[in-house]
Amino acid sequence: MGFKQVLICQNRTCHKQGSDKILVLFKDESPPDVQIQGIGCLGQCGNGPMMIVLPDEVWYSHLEPMDVSTIIQQHLQGGCPVEALRMKVKK
Numbered sequence: 001m002g003f004k005q006v007l008i009c010q011n012r013t014c015h016k017q018g019s020d021k022i023l024v025l026f027k028d029e030s031p032p033d034v035q036i037q038g039i040g041c042l043g044q045c046g047n048g049p050m051m052i053v054l055p056d057e058v059w060y061s062h063l064e065p066m067d068v069s070t071i072i073q074q075h076l077q078g079g080c081p082v083e084a085l086r087m088k089v090k091k
């Protein structure tokens with residue numbers, strides 16, 4: 001499946017929306033071969049907490065603590081992005 005990296009915005013707006021809790025949960029629950037990292041603004045302030053999974057370039061927005069185990073099981077372990085939680089791009 002290859003190496004994955006999870007970047008979770010810890011900048012002001014996402015932080016106010018609870019991104020610090022999301023970061024802690026990912027660090028606690030992710031498989032050891034996934035790198036979890038806090039990062040500065042991802043340019044999507046207001047849609048937070050925001051995160052991106054690399055190298056897949058899958059963006060997740062409006063994360064809730066209960067979403068973390070879903071993303072870990074389906075995407076990080078199972079290799080299938082969680083479509084319902086992906087960032088909605090306005091058209």
Ligand code: FES
Nearest residue numbers: 009014042044045
């Ligand atoms: S503060 Fe998180 S995307 Fe800007």
